[in-house]
Amino acid sequence: MKRLAFNSLIALITTFGFTQVSAQPDLATQPIPKNVILIIGDGMDDHQITIARNYLKGAAGRLTLDNMAQRGVAQVLTVAENDPKKFVYVADSANSATAIATGQLTSRGRIATTAGDDNDLTSIIELASAANIKTGLVSNSSVTDATMAAFYAHINMRFCQSPASIEKTSDFGQMTIDCPQDLQANGGLGSIAEQLVASNLDLALGGGIKYFRPKVENQSMSVIELAEQLGFEVLTSTKQLQSAPLDKKWLGLFAPSDMPARLRGQDGRSAEEPQPDITHRALSSKGEVRMPEPMICEPNPKSKGLPHLKLMTDRALAHLSQDNRSGFFLMVESALIDKEAHDRRACGSIGGVEQLDEALDSALAFAQKNPNTLIIVTADHSQSAQIVPENSLFKGVGVPVYTPGKLVRLRTPENSLMAINYATNNFIKEEHTGANVPVFSNDAASLPSMLTQADLFHVIKNYLNIPNN
Ligand SMILES: [Zn+2]
Numbered sequence: 001m002k003r004l005a006f007n008s009l010i011a012l013i014t015t016f017g018f019t020q021v022s023a024q025p026d027l028a029t030q031p032i033p034k035n036v037i038l039i040i041g042d043g044m045d046d047h048q049i050t051i052a053r054n055y056l057k058g059a060a061g062r063l064t065l066d067n068m069a070q071r072g073v074a075q076v077l078t079v080a081e082n083d084p085k086k087f088v089y090v091a092d093s094a095n096s097a098t099a100i101a102t103g104q105l106t107s108r109g110r111i112a113t114t115a116g117d118d119n120d121l122t123s124i125i126e127l128a129s130a131a132n133i134k135t136g137l138v139s140n141s142s143v144t145d146a147t148m149a150a151f152y153a154h155i156n157m158r159f160c161q162s163p164a165s166i167e168k169t170s171d172f173g174q175m176t177i178d179c180p181q182d183l184q185a186n187g188g189l190g191s192i193a194e195q196l197v198a199s200n201l202d203l204a205l206g207g208g209i210k211y212f213r214p215k216v217e218n219q220s221m222s223v224i225e226l227a228e229q230l231g232f233e234v235l236t237s238t239k240q241l242q243s244a245p246l247d248k249k250w251l252g253l254f255a256p257s258d259m260p261a262r263l264r265g266q267d268g269r270s271a272e273e274p275q276p277d278i279t280h281r282a283l284s285s286k287g288e289v290r291m292p293e294p295m296i297c298e299p300n301p302k303s304k305g306l307p308h309l310k311l312m313t314d315r316a317l318a319h320l321s322q323d324n325r326s327g328f329f330l331m332v333e334s335a336l337i338d339k340e341a342h343d344r345r346a347c348g349s350i351g352g353v354e355q356l357d358e359a360l361d362s363a364l365a366f367a368q369k370n371p372n373t374l375i376i377v378t379a380d381h382s383q384s385a386q387i388v389p390e391n392s393l394f395k396g397v398g399v400p401v402y403t404p405g406k407l408v409r410l411r412t413p414e415n416s417l418m419a420i421n422y423a424t425n426n427f428i429k430e431e432h433t434g435a436n437v438p439v440f441s442n443d444a445a446s447l448p449s450m451l452t453q454a455d456l457f458h459v460i461k462n463y464l465n466i467p468n469n
Helices: 005-015 048-057 093-102 124-129 147-152 192-198 223-229 237-242 278-282 309-321 336-342 348-371 455-465
Strands: 033-039 070-075 134-142 169-172 175-178 203-207 232-235 250-254 264-265 298-299 328-334 372-379 386-388 406-411 417-422 437-441 448-452
Touching: 033 093, 033 264, 033 309, 033 348, 033 455, 048 309, 048 348, 070 455, 093 124, 093 147, 093 328, 093 455, 124 134, 124 147, 124 328, 124 455, 134 147, 134 336, 134 348, 147 328, 175 417, 192 223, 203 223, 203 309, 203 455, 223 232, 232 237, 237 309, 264 348, 264 417, 298 348, 309 348, 348 372, 348 406, 372 455, 448 455
Parallel strands: 033 328, 033 372, 070 448, 134 203, 134 328, 203 250, 232 250
Antiparallel strands: 070 437, 169 175, 264 298, 372 437, 386 417, 406 417
């Protein structure tokens, strides 16, 4: 909640005239504007990419991702809340998005604030808009969810999404969620939804309308009404998105919360536990174990009629590039790769990678016409799914050998079986894992082959020629 850096930065920018990079009368002498499109696959580690490639393109096939000029890795670094000098080896979306958005490490759950002392961290969105560069965020989660929020909000905990939820303190396992400390009445910036509509974003598209319906803190109007008063065109349908005026700010809220996944398991099935027979239950070296029936993926009827990530990306690119002489920063998140993996739904994650790949097609088509466009694709953290042998190498040793977790056996379009295992815990939700994440780019010169997530902030800032503060 403590705000130190940003106000002084704005003063500095104003003093040194950095805001003067916008429209000049002599267009011929102007440099071509530079743009950055950052695409984040939430939970999109190499396992998720491989699973999606196997299913969507075949084992020897290629996603658009695979044809990018540069492919490297980013280290995912997380620090402990009670001792920021100590590392935690598994991240959440809040701290990893904070690293990308601000260049600083923090602890799990935090949105652009420091671990321990709770100082606000200046984000690339704030720096860009102060330098007159347009900014936009797109996701198929709620627009108040952690990845997107880290780019525009500052709050001690990701769950304080609406004026209703910010009033509550709750105990969540080992974590205490103290939202009220960020109420405006307590010197904070208010809930994440209130911070979004107060931001300088040119557009934010995704789900999460339920977080904008409650009344603004100490006011009689809802957050939606405040958004409209502050100049946002509020969009709630695909049709409205397709025809929205390009000269207004956009707040797209296309679902109550996260948008539904595009694909689901056959008949709505998710991963299932192998079933030992009665003999094996009595004696672990004997008996047999029945594996889940193979399945295919099918369209999820709940996603029908909703805008897909590609459409939101196309519209965002049209909006941000319209009459723009000073460039833009756009972040696009494919959020459901992660959310579906938490629920052990392999097909949902596959559809999430597919949506990301389509959004990347749009970004690459834009970059072909607008050469000064850097595209970076990465993930925020690894996830639980892993491809395991459909037939264990140890089968036939005399004892039943099978996964201790839950399993999806997918029949791929090339008529082979892919076994996907989920086994990070015994809870109703799987957890993230701690491996490096991939980084792809259309410009091999702009990125080293190995960097940290915090380094990505500097790569983006340098590419956009945003001055140092
Ligand atoms: Zn997650």
